[in-house]
Amino acid sequence: MAEPQPSQEPKPLTEQELRQWLLALLSRREYSALELKQKLKQKGASAEQTADLLDWVQQRNYQSELRYARQLIQAKLHKGYGWFYINQLCAEQGLEKSLVQAVLDELNVDWLSIASEAYQKKYADKPIVDYQDKQKRMRYLQSRGFDGQVIQQLFKQL
Template sequence: MDESSSASDKTVSDDTQALKDSAFRLLTRREHSRFELRQKLVKKGWSSAAVAELLDWLKAEGWQSDERFAESFVRDKLMQGQGRLKIVAQATQQRGIARELVEAVLEQQQPDWRSRCRAAHQKKFGDSAPEDRKQWAKRVRYLQQKGFNGDEIFAVLGELER
């Protein structure tokens, strides 16, 4: 009876270690949000309960942090030239980060959205003003897809028309 329970404990211990190893492999490549890590581990076939327990342990030990992930994510998206709306949408909808956390990180970064919008426009279209309504609409759509709001877009296009 002792032999079977110790063998069972060893199997549980081996499974726990294998789950930890899997999580660490993911975390060594890049930061992950709790939501992402949960999805990836469950997709690999680990039980939701075991994953939840491991995620709590990883957070308590400082191996996984949504705050650290949000900082890294926002920094990467800013470097890619994306606007506030797209950054917030991707972080909350695809990565499972709380909107308040993303907003706090953006506030901390204090990007100048208008100059970023101007830079995105210039990179794609140069310094010339749109020649007609069709070209103007194309530029608006492009900047909206990059995640800039209407005020920023219209200000940049207005500057070009002057």
């Protein structure tokens, strides 16, 4: 039988090691400050270290909430998600509503065309069979985050 090994907790990383680790993370993709806080906590960083490291990466523009918001919103728009879905996702990522709205205004989003593309991708040119089928399609668009007004406009065009 193998002898039980004493539990060895990993030693806490130094501030320099945490900085290098953060830079390696940020070199691969954008992260929100909230995501970085969570990852630093998992690495064993104290609250003070976390605050200092986040300030350090933001001062050097290695991490930017604006850049992250743009990337996230553009990715979700490209995948055919609506305003409600995007707002909820951004709130979960710790992004401020004013920042999200500023990015959406900057992008000048045409929600009707995005809803139309999402609808065409899912249903192509299949005709609506009955009222239940129409409701099902409307619920699909609603689950993608489009509001009732956009959905009604889309169905008027169909």
